[in-house]
Structures are given as C-alpha cells and as structure tokens.
Amino acid sequence: MKMNSSKLLKILASFSEEDFRQFKRAVESPFFSRSPHLLPLYHYLKPYYPHFDSPKLAKVKVFNKLFPGEDYVDIKLRNLFRELTRVAEDFMVYRTLEKQPLRKSQLLMECYGQASLGELYEREAAKQTKTMSNSHY
Numbered sequence: 001m002k003m004n005s006s007k008l009l010k011i012l013a014s015f016s017e018e019d020f021r022q023f024k025r026a027v028e029s030p031f032f033s034r035s036p037h038l039l040p041l042y043h044y045l046k047p048y049y050p051h052f053d054s055p056k057l058a059k060v061k062v063f064n065k066l067f068p069g070e071d072y073v074d075i076k077l078r079n080l081f082r083e084l085t086r087v088a089e090d091f092m093v094y095r096t097l098e099k100q101p102l103r104k105s106q107l108l109m110e111c112y113g114q115a116s117l118g119e120l121y122e123r124e125a126a127k128q129t130k131t132m133s134n135s136h137y
Contacts, residue, residue: 008085009052011092012045019095020049026091027084038084040066102128 015023026032027042044065048054055061063070063077097104105128112121 006081008081008088009045009057011085011088013050013052015050019091020046022095023088023091026087026094032087032090033083035080035083037066037080038087041080041084102131105131 012020012023024039024042027038033039041062044062045052045057048057059074059077060072063072066080067076097107105124109121109124109128112118112124
C-alpha cells in the first residue's frame, strides 16, 4: 500500500523547494521534533519530493528502512507520520507568521496580555500603532 495520499505527503508536496529545505531545520530542532526517527523519515522521503509517487513509499518498505530487523507494526509507522505531520503543520504556521508581521505582533500582544505583562503589551501596541500609521492602508 502506497502512502501518497497521506496528509503528511500532501503537506510536504505543497512546500516550495525552499520551504522543503527549511523544513529540515524544524525536523532537526528539539523544540519542534520529539522523536529521533523523524529526521531519518525526512531523509527517506526527501528524494521523492515533490510527487511522492515511488513504489519505495509503500508502508512496509518505509518501516523496514526506518526500523531494520523489526517486524512491521502499522501503528508505529502511523504515529511517526502523525508526529512529522504535526511538525509540518507547526512549520507552516511559523512560516506564515514570518511573512505577516502585523499578525505576529497581534499574537505577541495576546501572549503578553495572557501573561499579565502589561508593560510589554503596551510597548508592542505602541510599536504596532506606529507601524500601521507609517503604512498606507
């Protein structure tokens, strides 16, 4: 059974080449990635980007590459794909916020407010107001 219809592969196929390369950094980061098997999974999938249509993407083949000598356990592979999907989704959110400084500032203000950091909230609000008044809306 091939996995090219999986949520993970659909997300990865949507990445630009640059985003796919940058995604590796998220997979390598202990902040985003909690499993030691995610980076090997990324490296296994990388040659098949962006189409992910190789017979080598059959579940059993992927499992055997990642867990040599172990009997195939479907839930183990599904959990690994689920975890890498979570990292990919977090990466997408991060990249989106990088491109939308106003939205990022609004979220930061919300975080400051929730943490009762009124002074920092006010500074960010003033910075946001200045930015908005300098732009042409």
